[in-house]
Amino acid sequence: MTAATAAIGARPDPSSPVLxxxxxxxxxxxxAVADLLDALGLxxxxxxxxxxxxxxxxxxxxxxxxxxxxxxxxxxxxxxxxLVLVSDIPFTSxxxxxxxxxxxxxxxxxxxxxxxxxxxxxxxxxxxFARRPQVQERMTAQIADWLRDHLEPRGVGxxxxxxxxxxxxxxxxxxxxRTVTSTLYGLLRDRPAARQEFLELARPSRGRS
Ligand code: ZN
Numbered sequence: 001m002t003a004a005t006a007a008i009g010a011r012p013d014p015s016s017p018v019l020x021x022x023x024x025x026x027x028x029x030x031x032a033v034a035d036l037l038d039a040l041g042l043x044x045x046x047x048x049x050x051x052x053x054x055x056x057x058x059x060x061x062x063x064x065x066x067x068x069x070x071x072x073x074x075x076x077x078x079x080x081x082x083l084v085l086v087s088d089i090p091f092t093s094x095x096x097x098x099x100x101x102x103x104x105x106x107x108x109x110x111x112x113x114x115x116x117x118x119x120x121x122x123x124x125x126x127x128x129f130a131r132r133p134q135v136q137e138r139m140t141a142q143i144a145d146w147l148r149d150h151l152e153p154r155g156v157g158x159x160x161x162x163x164x165x166x167x168x169x170x171x172x173x174x175x176x177x178r179t180v181t182s183t184l185y186g187l188l189r190d191r192p193a194a195r196q197e198f199l200e201l202a203r204p205s206r207g208r209s
Pocket of ligand 1: 097
């Protein structure tokens with residue numbers, strides 16, 4: 001069995017225009033948050049706010065730093081050809097328009113072709129694409145594109161359902177509203193029975209009986 005390995009998060013990925021452009025500078029981020037608090041008219045001398053700039057800088061660092069991992073793929077020697085689906089993978093990402101979190105679950109599936117990948121790697125893949133400034137539509141497509149490009153599967157299906165804090169706590173205040181996005185390729189898009197099976201298994205949890 002020959003294994004192929006692709007490092008995710010270890011170096012900029014050309015399909016990901018919004019990955020960190022330079023190394024995280026915690027000191028600079030801390031002083032920028034301090035400036036922001038000042039500009040917002042807050043009094044940083046209070047006990048509660050004194051360490052907030054450093055805490056906020058570390059928090060953003062964490063939310064924007066995926067753990068690098070090796071997504072090893074293997075030849076599909078056993079010829080498994082049924083749907084592989086991992087559903088309800090929890091994720092938290094950061095809306096790039098407001099820098100507020102959006103959180104939810106991902107359902108990631110593929111119809112194996114030439115190669116397969118460890119199931120736990122599908123969850124790591126979601127985490128990796130979540131830890132950067134995102135929009136949900138692009139994140140959905142990035143996960144699907146990665147599977148299409150690295151596994152050469154007969155079909156790919158990715159469904160994301162998430163609540164966006166920028167929608168629920170400000171603006172329209174649509175508390176509890178969930179956004180569902182999907183990207184389907186190959187047979188999971190074009191063959192009605194396969195598409196239906198996937199969408200049945202990957203449908204948003206609230207619609208599930
Ligand atoms: Zn937003």
